[in-house]
Amino acid sequence: MTDARPRPKMRTVGGTLEAFEQDLISNLYYQRGTTLESASGPDGYHTLAVTVRDRLVGRYARTAAAHYQANPRFVYYLSAEYLLGRQLRQNLLYTGTEQFVRPIAEDLGVSLEELEAYDVEPGLGNGGLGRLAACLLDSMATLDIPAVGYGIRYEFGIFKQAFRDGAQVERPDDWTFYGNPWEFPAPDDRQVVGFYGSTAPALDDPSGLRRQWTPAETVRGEPSHMLVPGYGTPTVNIIRLWQARASRESFDLSRFGAGQYKEAVEDIVQAENISKVLYPDDSTEQGRELRLKQQYFLVACSLRDIIRRYRLRNTGWDAFPAKVVIQLNDTHPVMAITELMRLLVDEYRLDWDLAWSITRRTFNYTCHTLLPEALETWSVELLERLLPRHMEIIYSINHFFLQEVAATYPGDLDKMRRLSIIQEYPEKRVRMAHLAVVGSTAVNGVAELHTRLLAETTLRDFAELWPQKFHNVTNGVTPRRFVRLANPRLSELITERLGDEGWLTDLERLDRLAGAADDPAFLERWREVKRLNKVDLTHQVERSTGVVVDPDALCDVMIKRFHEYKRQHLKLLHVITLFNRLREMPEMDMVPRTVLFGGKAAPGYHAMKLLIRLVNAVAETVNTDPVVSRHLKVVLLPDYNVSRAQVIIPAADLSEQISLAGKEASGTGNMKLALNGAVTIGTLDGANIEIRDRVGAENFFLFGLDAQQAVDLRRHYEPRAYYERDPELRAAVDAIASGVFAKGDRSLFAPVVDAMLGRDEYLALADYRAYVECQDAVATAWRDRDRWTRMSVLNAARTGFFSSDRTVREYCDKIWRVDPVRVEPD
Numbered sequence: 001m002t003d004a005r006p007r008p009k010m011r012t013v014g015g016t017l018e019a020f021e022q023d024l025i026s027n028l029y030y031q032r033g034t035t036l037e038s039a040s041g042p043d044g045y046h047t048l049a050v051t052v053r054d055r056l057v058g059r060y061a062r063t064a065a066a067h068y069q070a071n072p073r074f075v076y077y078l079s080a081e082y083l084l085g086r087q088l089r090q091n092l093l094y095t096g097t098e099q100f101v102r103p104i105a106e107d108l109g110v111s112l113e114e115l116e117a118y119d120v121e122p123g124l125g126n127g128g129l130g131r132l133a134a135c136l137l138d139s140m141a142t143l144d145i146p147a148v149g150y151g152i153r154y155e156f157g158i159f160k161q162a163f164r165d166g167a168q169v170e171r172p173d174d175w176t177f178y179g180n181p182w183e184f185p186a187p188d189d190r191q192v193v194g195f196y197g198s199t200a201p202a203l204d205d206p207s208g209l210r211r212q213w214t215p216a217e218t219v220r221g222e223p224s225h226m227l228v229p230g231y232g233t234p235t236v237n238i239i240r241l242w243q244a245r246a247s248r249e250s251f252d253l254s255r256f257g258a259g260q261y262k263e264a265v266e267d268i269v270q271a272e273n274i275s276k277v278l279y280p281d282d283s284t285e286q287g288r289e290l291r292l293k294q295q296y297f298l299v300a301c302s303l304r305d306i307i308r309r310y311r312l313r314n315t316g317w318d319a320f321p322a323k324v325v326i327q328l329n330d331t332h333p334v335m336a337i338t339e340l341m342r343l344l345v346d347e348y349r350l351d352w353d354l355a356w357s358i359t360r361r362t363f364n365y366t367c368h369t370l371l372p373e374a375l376e377t378w379s380v381e382l383l384e385r386l387l388p389r390h391m392e393i394i395y396s397i398n399h400f401f402l403q404e405v406a407a408t409y410p411g412d413l414d415k416m417r418r419l420s421i422i423q424e425y426p427e428k429r430v431r432m433a434h435l436a437v438v439g440s441t442a443v444n445g446v447a448e449l450h451t452r453l454l455a456e457t458t459l460r461d462f463a464e465l466w467p468q469k470f471h472n473v474t475n476g477v478t479p480r481r482f483v484r485l486a487n488p489r490l491s492e493l494i495t496e497r498l499g500d501e502g503w504l505t506d507l508e509r510l511d512r513l514a515g516a517a518d519d520p521a522f523l524e525r526w527r528e529v530k531r532l533n534k535v536d537l538t539h540q541v542e543r544s545t546g547v548v549v550d551p552d553a554l555c556d557v558m559i560k561r562f563h564e565y566k567r568q569h570l571k572l573l574h575v576i577t578l579f580n581r582l583r584e585m586p587e588m589d590m591v592p593r594t595v596l597f598g599g600k601a602a603p604g605y606h607a608m609k610l611l612i613r614l615v616n617a618v619a620e621t622v623n624t625d626p627v628v629s630r631h632l633k634v635v636l637l638p639d640y641n642v643s644r645a646q647v648i649i650p651a652a653d654l655s656e657q658i659s660l661a662g663k664e665a666s667g668t669g670n671m672k673l674a675l676n677g678a679v680t681i682g683t684l685d686g687a688n689i690e691i692r693d694r695v696g697a698e699n700f701f702l703f704g705l706d707a708q709q710a711v712d713l714r715r716h717y718e719p720r721a722y723y724e725r726d727p728e729l730r731a732a733v734d735a736i737a738s739g740v741f742a743k744g745d746r747s748l749f750a751p752v753v754d755a756m757l758g759r760d761e762y763l764a765l766a767d768y769r770a771y772v773e774c775q776d777a778v779a780t781a782w783r784d785r786d787r788w789t790r791m792s793v794l795n796a797a798r799t800g801f802f803s804s805d806r807t808v809r810e811y812c813d814k815i816w817r818v819d820p821v822r823v824e825p826d
């Protein structure tokens with residue numbers, strides 16, 4: 001929010017080519033202090049970035065002024081992860097300056113592609129949860145919703161993945177090595193965050209609920225923000241990222257003087273470690289103390305900043321829940337509930353009940369998983385040490401909550417134990433999901449099945465106690481990045497067919513494409529677009545793996561984090577089955593297929609790292625086999641990330657969404673692939689169900705157990721029985737055991753076989769036969785080019801629902817109750 005001082009004349013959006021070129025040159029001189037003749041690649045990139053960025057600053061200033069004027073209800077999105085993707089092309093598109101760059105670059109003898117090499121994506125997230133946060137911010141700005149995203153400016157993002165002898169090796173992601181031209185440091189808004197220490201009663205509070213916390217350590221939270229432009233609207237919101245810095249007096253001069261150089265900077269290192277690196281775990285909790293420090297650091301800085309913004313235009317606290325709505329992206333930022341209580345009760349001296357009423361009306365919680373191992377709990381011992389005041393507040397919150405439970409279910413101790421925020425056995429731990437539900441107005445799942453299962457299983461007792469709190473908001477993806485930017489050829493064809501680009505901000509208009517599915521000429525052009533995208537992909541595959549793949553082969557894509565519930569091993573069993581078939585019948589007329597994997601495994605997830613090694617070993621064997629490689633190629637593209645996704649997704653024919661039903665909360669890759677004309681082979685899991693409902697069963701390859709069947713089978717499951725009675729399955733598993741993919745070493749991949757024939761936690765063997773038969777149906781369908789292209793067109797035409805604009809509209813209507821604020825164009 002800004003004050004009413006007169007504003008300098010801002011650079012206009014787009015403007016003229018001359019003005020753009022003028023700004024470029026002056027930025028090269030005055031920002032980079034260099035000349036055209038001596039400018040380096042990074043100089044060129046930074047100058048271009050700053051010139052484009054500055055065309056957003058004008059819109060941001062007008063947005064801030066409009067928001068100051070309107071003093072609206074604001075959405076604050078708290079997330080430990082954001083996968084923003086590369087910024088240059090997005091901002092060129094959103095400022096309408098794309099058209100200027102190529103001619104000017106040619107003028108200056110450089111290419112956009114050369115400059116783009118320095119456009120590093122901020123990998124501040126692990127997977128779907130982080131990318132969803134970025135898509136929602138994009139849609140909030142596009143829908144003119146006053147919003148700020150808060151996150152952590154990790155110095156090192158998600159590790160860079162490379163392979164050595166097929167094994168994943170992790171390299172630090174030094175994403176700001178060349179600096180980040182898209183961010184604005186804002187040191188004036190720095191915050192101080194405390195840790196450890198002790199508490200004491202507040203002298204003037206008979207209730208004993210107010211206390212005095214004296215932290216033993218403090219760090220500084222240094223903010224910087226990046227602009228989040230809306231598409232087709234002047235609105236520009238921000239994402240504010242916090243970086244930890246040691247407090248000023250941390251450098252120990254006397255120790256340095258005594259030559260104890262390491263000790264002299266120990267406190268500085270300690271402090272900076274808080275935002276040093278993203279924890280690379282996806283869907284698995286990370287119980288380290290530093291992780292909890294990161295989470296508290298994020299919420300402590302963000303809440304102070306939110307209160308600073310609120311008090312710029314509002315007095316008192318009554319209006320706080322009316323002006324501030326905070327969305328908690330999973331349990332990672334849930335300490336915000338206890339932090340707001342601490343600020344309101346201890347610092348702003350509100351009485352407990354008023355503070356609690358304000359807090360509950362301010363927060364909402366999105367749950368992104370069903371996996372028990374992903375639901376975070378923190379030991380009471382650690383919390384009492386690291387955040388003693390917050391642990392006291394949790395005890396008080398739980399005390400009053402259990403009083404309410406006891407009143408509702410008198411004498412039902414079991415219910416009390418199940419609902420309690422504190423888990424008593426085997427160790428006293430705080431259940432963060434329970435704290436989130438108790439401290440929030442709304443709780444939502446991210447797909448219909450997920451939300452239903454949450455209410456029936458994981459959060460069943462809460463859903464019975466507070467049914468009105470539970471909502472479903474099915475995930476979505478932004479069509480700007482994942483269709484318009486990633487697939488310009490398809491975008492052009494769609495715009496031509498629909499007559500304008502309105503579909504980009506009203507994606508359900510795509511359903512008007514359905515009619516084109518019966519137009520042979522359109523089908524031909526649709527195929528051509530897909531083929532050209534596949535050619536681009538073959539170049540990237542060859543560049544990064546050396547493997548030559550056929551652009552006319554069926555492009556079968558599985559791109560997502562490696563996790564047992566996602567069942568990359570089931571995909572691999574299918575690949576080995578095709579391999580065995582071709583070895584047995586070299587002359588068989590098998591549909592040419594390229595199987596493309598992409599995804600990282602958490603560094604500590606040894607089973608998945610071994611599976612990555614097996615995927616690369618199978619790929620090596622298949623791709624070098626003179627017979628098999630004529631029909632089949634397998635590739636694991638290294639370092640899968642948002643930028644890679646933007647090249648793979650437009651080229652995909654078949655989208656693998658084969659998780660065990662009931663395990664994948666939603667998935668968002670499934671949506672991006674369908675919107676780009678890939679046909680899904682999948683289970684009745686997460687958002688697959690809603691995709692199938694919309695595209696039609698005839699345009700979706702469904703197989704496998706549904707969620708209830710999986711639960712029932714799990715109770716008496718013997719994977720070995722499936723192995724015994726299915727010769728192809730047996731041959732595939734035996735091939736892994738034989739060492740044929742490990743130069744004869746039978747022990748290397750034995751753990752994979754043991755897991756399959758032992759517990760097979762996610763029922764891959766039970767779903768194998770249905771999956772292989774479904775894949776055979778895919779091959780048959782692929783042979784009928786028009787039928788396949790028709791399915792491809794209808795998948796794109798009927799998945800407009802999965803726009804993150806629709807998702808944000810649902811959050812606004814069901815949870816945030818916030819209205820757009822229009823910003824005047826310049």
Ligand SMILES: [N-]=[N+]=N[C@]1([C@H](N)O)O[C@H](CO)[C@@H](O)[C@H](O)[C@H]1O
Nearest residue numbers: 128129283368664665666667668
């Ligand atoms: N954490 N987490 N959850 C996930 C993903 N792994 O990031 O969130 C994503 C975003 O909600 C979901 O699509 C996905 O199913 C779920 O597993």
